[in-house]
Amino acid sequence: MSNLARFNPFSELRDPFSDDFFKGFALRPVYRLMEGEPQMRLDLSEDDKNFFVKAEIPGVNKDDIKVSVDGNQVSVSAEVKKEKEEKEGAKLIRCERYYGSVSRSFTLDESVDQSAAVAKYENGVLQLTLPKKPNGQSRMLKIA
Template sequence: MANLSRYDPLNLARIDPFGDIDDLFKGFFVRPALFEGQPQMQIKMDVKENDNAYTVHADIPGVKKEDIHVSIEGNQVSISAETRMEKEEKEGEKVLRSERYSGKVSRSFTLAHDVDETKAQAKYNDGVLELTLPKKAATSARKLAIQ
């Protein structure tokens, strides 16, 4: 079986045969590490439509409802949430480990019709945000008479 090697477009060793330049940038383009027990926040959504409204179910577990913000501008809807977690393990009088995590996540999407923000409703229960977004009544186009 042939050995597979990963192609690295940022590998400067093919330019510099001695590899000195490659060592300079090693680890520079690496994503930050995710530590054990650190939550990775994402907002996962289901969007449904009927004749009168949109219904959105967004999974935002472990967040207080006071830390969730929803904004509506025309047909653009934005959901953002903040979470804080503190964990401290003690043994006797000494603190052996103390961890803190703070994060913010947001999600925006565009709907086909404008939303009537005066009639929109939001409920948060068991980690699921439910939005009921009524469609704005279509305004009829008015023709102007040319004089």
């Protein structure tokens, strides 16, 4: 019985030019082209009186962060603006930082007291303290 070998028509196409062509190609993060915009990561916790949100938004100026609370719906958006930095005789070799906007919305189990909500941004982390709105106590009505 003879040995069979699978025919690969592309195996002969490799030449020295292709070695030079792909030299350094592994240094380029091609996979990042397909990732799209970065996601805002957040932690959500609660106690009896408040919801607590910690959202990672590094590299953003606090004036470019918007927080909206409508009942039990919370939306956080931020925009990273590209800096105009041009030096004479210098050229950009690689640009991996993200410029654009990110946003995240979520629904809480209870409504939020918007007037007492507090937001703080420090070291790339947005911290929200969202007090729960007191629910009306149910009571039995006496029929007259």
